[in-house]
Amino acid sequence: MSDKKRVSRQRMEEQNPNVRIHNFKEVPLGFTEEQAIIEADRCLQCAKPLCVEGCPVFIDIPEFIKHIKEKNFREAIDTIKNFNILPAICGRVCPQEVQCEGKCVLGKRWEPIAIGALERFVADWERNNMIKSCPECMPPNSIKVAVIGCGPASITCAADLAKYGYDVTIFEAFHTGGGVLVYGIPEFRLPKAIVADEINTLTEMGVKIHYNAIIGKIYSIQDLRDMGFKAFFIGVGAGLPMFLKVPGLKLIGVLSANEFLTRANLMKAYSFPEYDTPINVGKIVTVIGGGNVALDSARTALRLGANKVIIVYRRSEKEMPARQEEYHHAKEEGIEFQFLTNPVRFIGDENDNVIQMECIRMELGEPDESGRRRPIPIENTEFIINTNTVIIAVGTRANPVLTKSTSDLKLNKWGYIETDEDGRTNIEDIFAGGDIVTGSATVISAMGAGRKAAIEINKYLQNKK
Amino acid sequence: MDLETPQIAKKAHAGNFIIIRINEKGERIPLTIADYDSILGTITIVFQVVGKTTTLLSHLNEGDDILDVAGPLGNAIHIKKYENPVVVIGGGIGIAPAYPQAKELKEAGNKILTIIGARTKKLLFWKDKMASVSEELVICTDDGSEGIKGVVTEPLRKIITEKKVSLVIAIGPLLMMKYVVLTTNGSSGLPKIDTMVSLNPIMIDGTGMCGGCRYLTNTGEVYFACVDGPDVDGHTVDFDNLIKRSMRYKEQEMKSIEHYEHECKAIEKLNKNKN
Ligand SMILES: Cc1cc2nc3c(=O)[nH]c(=O)nc-3n(C[C@H](O)[C@H](O)[C@H](O)COP(=O)(O)OP(=O)(O)OC[C@H]3O[C@@H](n4cnc5c(N)ncnc54)[C@H](O)[C@@H]3O)c2cc1C
Ligand code: SF4
Ligand code: FES
Numbered sequence: 001m002s003d004k005k006r007v008s009r010q011r012m013e014e015q016n017p018n019v020r021i022h023n024f025k026e027v028p029l030g031f032t033e034e035q036a037i038i039e040a041d042r043c044l045q046c047a048k049p050l051c052v053e054g055c056p057v058f059i060d061i062p063e064f065i066k067h068i069k070e071k072n073f074r075e076a077i078d079t080i081k082n083f084n085i086l087p088a089i090c091g092r093v094c095p096q097e098v099q100c101e102g103k104c105v106l107g108k109r110w111e112p113i114a115i116g117a118l119e120r121f122v123a124d125w126e127r128n129n130m131i132k133s134c135p136e137c138m139p140p141n142s143i144k145v146a147v148i149g150c151g152p153a154s155i156t157c158a159a160d161l162a163k164y165g166y167d168v169t170i171f172e173a174f175h176t177g178g179g180v181l182v183y184g185i186p187e188f189r190l191p192k193a194i195v196a197d198e199i200n201t202l203t204e205m206g207v208k209i210h211y212n213a214i215i216g217k218i219y220s221i222q223d224l225r226d227m228g229f230k231a232f233f234i235g236v237g238a239g240l241p242m243f244l245k246v247p248g249l250k251l252i253g254v255l256s257a258n259e260f261l262t263r264a265n266l267m268k269a270y271s272f273p274e275y276d277t278p279i280n281v282g283k284i285v286t287v288i289g290g291g292n293v294a295l296d297s298a299r300t301a302l303r304l305g306a307n308k309v310i311i312v313y314r315r316s317e318k319e320m321p322a323r324q325e326e327y328h329h330a331k332e333e334g335i336e337f338q339f340l341t342n343p344v345r346f347i348g349d350e351n352d353n354v355i356q357m358e359c360i361r362m363e364l365g366e367p368d369e370s371g372r373r374r375p376i377p378i379e380n381t382e383f384i385i386n387t388n389t390v391i392i393a394v395g396t397r398a399n400p401v402l403t404k405s406t407s408d409l410k411l412n413k414w415g416y417i418e419t420d421e422d423g424r425t426n427i428e429d430i431f432a433g434g435d436i437v438t439g440s441a442t443v444i445s446a447m448g449a450g451r452k453a454a455i456e457i458n459k460y461l462q463n464k465k
Numbered sequence: 466m467d468l469e470t471p472q473i474a475k476k477a478h479a480g481n482f483i484i485i486r487i488n489e490k491g492e493r494i495p496l497t498i499a500d501y502d503s504i505l506g507t508i509t510i511v512f513q514v515v516g517k518t519t520t521l522l523s524h525l526n527e528g529d530d531i532l533d534v535a536g537p538l539g540n541a542i543h544i545k546k547y548e549n550p551v552v553v554i555g556g557g558i559g560i561a562p563a564y565p566q567a568k569e570l571k572e573a574g575n576k577i578l579t580i581i582g583a584r585t586k587k588l589l590f591w592k593d594k595m596a597s598v599s600e601e602l603v604i605c606t607d608d609g610s611e612g613i614k615g616v617v618t619e620p621l622r623k624i625i626t627e628k629k630v631s632l633v634i635a636i637g638p639l640l641m642m643k644y645v646v647l648t649t650n651g652s653s654g655l656p657k658i659d660t661m662v663s664l665n666p667i668m669i670d671g672t673g674m675c676g677g678c679r680y681l682t683n684t685g686e687v688y689f690a691c692v693d694g695p696d697v698d699g700h701t702v703d704f705d706n707l708i709k710r711s712m713r714y715k716e717q718e719m720k721s722i723e724h725y726e727h728e729c730k731a732i733e734k735l736n737k738n739k740n
Pocket of ligand 1: 093094095148149150151152153154171172173178179180181184185213215216235236237238239261292293296323399401402433434435436440441442443444446
């Protein structure tokens with residue numbers, strides 16, 4: 001064991017920052033087989049693996065790592081898939097530093113195992129070799145279940161229900177599936193071909209997908225009941241953008257991260273005019289916020305030709321909720337950070353185009369209800385930043401389109417659906433999970449919720465028989 | 466143009482709109498539902514060729530498919546019996562979405578006084594349809610080629626000076642709606658009358674997700690036209706800002722059309738070479 005720790009953590013090769021800021025291709029290129037095996041060999045195979053405790057879906061991490069070490073990649077991927085059906089996605093976007101890798105014992109004195117990169121490696125191995133196995137399903141039982149939304153929570157729930165033999169239909173508002181995975185997270189972080197591939201697997205499992213179907217508009221839940229659906233999973237996410245309440249919000253060039261990222265990712269505005277959707281990126285772009293959404297917006301703006309991109313965040317570097325790796329990548333790419341800074345107003349020219357932003361410096365006070373120290377403005381520290389585009393990435397809320405049309409569904413005071421631990425709502429045949437229950441969270445927690453709900457839906461429908 | 470979308474036709478009401486995407490590379494654009502037939506399962510859309518998407522739309526033949534149609538979106542207008550008549554104003558392409566509102570309000574027992582206007586006679590349409598649901602129909606054109614010469618606010622002014630009116634509905638260009646609101650907000654010495662206008666800003670999702678369609682009220686509150694509207698209380702809307710915002714992608718729209726025409730020419734050339 002003693003020499004294991006001396007081998008240092010393997011690093012994925014990455015696209016050079018000077019090159020990648022001009023393209024939308026993925027940044028880290030993934031482990032080579034050799035690297036994966038070296039990295040897997042560093043694992044101590046702990047009897048009481050702390051990494052598993054840190055994993056929201058309790059993947060048997062030492063087990064899959066052992067298979068990699070022994071070059072049994074098939075077994076490795078199958079082990080992961082028993083717990084997580086979207087490893088190629090999670091390997092890329094999970095905040096491993098606060099989950100599995102954050103708990104790994106090696107991290108206490110040396111560097112933790114690169115669990116995320118290993119997960120990604122085996123998932124890519126399977127996809128690239130085109131030997132992806134379609135999960136086996138129980139014989140069809142012809143009981144219809146509707147899954148609303150097609151983000152990670154819904155994808156997981158639908159796949160599990162299909163495995164149990166249900167006749168599953170997904171209803172998705174947009175013209176493609178994936179939720180935030182396609183409209184939010186950019187191509188250079190999560191190639192859309194991977195998401196499309198997962199959706200494809202779903203259809204191979206017999207799941208039907210209705211696109212352009214906004215539930216609450218084209219069908220209500222009651223309509224779906226009348227159409228013979230016996231149970232419902234709601235995984236519609238938390239998509240409503242929040243705007244800061246500061247003067248100048250009406251100015252042209254001030255937009256929500258959702259709008260900016262949707263234009264760029266979903267509508268492929270980066271290929272305008274080949275694709276029809278336009279996007280405006282000024283010379284200097286300012287992004288407000290400190291999460292993944294802010295970083296994704298900033299790095300997208302850079303790739304769309306901005307000369308300078310500044311992130312303005314009201315807390316300090318330490319409190320930033322973004323994935324560590326992305327912060328690191330953003331810095332490499334030359335994104336500027338103004339920590340402990342908050343906008344006070346946006347200033348426009350005579351045509352209502354934004355040209356400047358007035359900011360104020362902040363300091364950290366007592367911890368607030370989220371446990372993070374509350375930022376407080378410091379008087380007389382106002383200053384001006386010149387900017388041509390302002391992207392607001394300060395969070396999202398629950399979208400009321402569906403819940404408004406289902407008036408007896410119990411919501412909490414912020415408009416999120418109230419459920420118990422297992423995703424049961426106050427209505428017997430309706431289950432929910434993901435961001436619409438928790439507020440903006442993570443891909444893996446949404447998936448976990450989808451899985452739990454599938455188990456409960458199965459129980460509920462079996463008991464009814 | 467009529468679209469066969471039985472489920473949307475079944476659910477549609479005056480005030481609703483749809484979002485369409487023509488092909489894989491297309492943008493998503495909102496179009497108001499101008500009429501619907503739940504028995505035939507069709508909805509009617511009327512559009513003006515302004516950008517690439519509407520150009521492509523105008524080139525479709527009967528029986529062609531549109532890749533994506535999502536709807537019915539937005540809130541249906543509130544239909545009830547008002548004490549006094551309702552004035553319905555349709556300007557230009559806005560005549561189309563004004564029609565179902567007039568129709569549904571008439572069915573609820575209201576007396577409808579309609580004003581339709583356009584730049585010139587050629588751009589007027591649905592006169593008979595409008596007349597069939599209206600007590601009175603006033604037509605005006607900017608150049609006087611049909612009806613009164615002038616803008617819709619002139620007959621509106623006349624009506625509200627002479628009669629008691631419960632509600633004004635105005636659908637048309639932003640500038641027209643702005644002047645209708647200035648006529649009915651009590652500032653011009655005329656009585657203040659509730660006025661509903663229909664907003665049709667740039668949209669992407671139409672479900673409240675992007676905030677691109679946001680509009681501000683005079684007091685600075687933010688609303689989303691797609692989920693809070695599209696029909697909203699005209700007296701609260703900051704029209705000047707909306708007018709500026711509606712121009713924000715003009716340059717790119719021109720580029721998109723150029724790119725399209727360029728492609729068309731290239732294809733034409735290819736075809737010629739083949740022959
Ligand atoms: C830019 C960005 C970057 C992120 N980066 C990360 C990251 O690196 N790592 C991480 O773990 N998490 C990240 N997140 C968070 C993560 O993506 C979400 O927590 C997760 O996607 C939530 O999944 P969900 O299934 O609950 O909902 P969503 O992914 O939001 O999917 C909901 C789906 O439901 C559809 N829908 C909504 N309303 C209706 C309706 N009425 N009828 C039918 N369909 C409807 C929507 O169109 C959407 O497709 C990021 C989020 C954003 C926005
Ligand atoms: S905690 Fe680290 S060393 Fe231990 S089993 Fe997990 S990954 Fe391996
Ligand atoms: S169109 Fe996106 S929020 Fe209204």
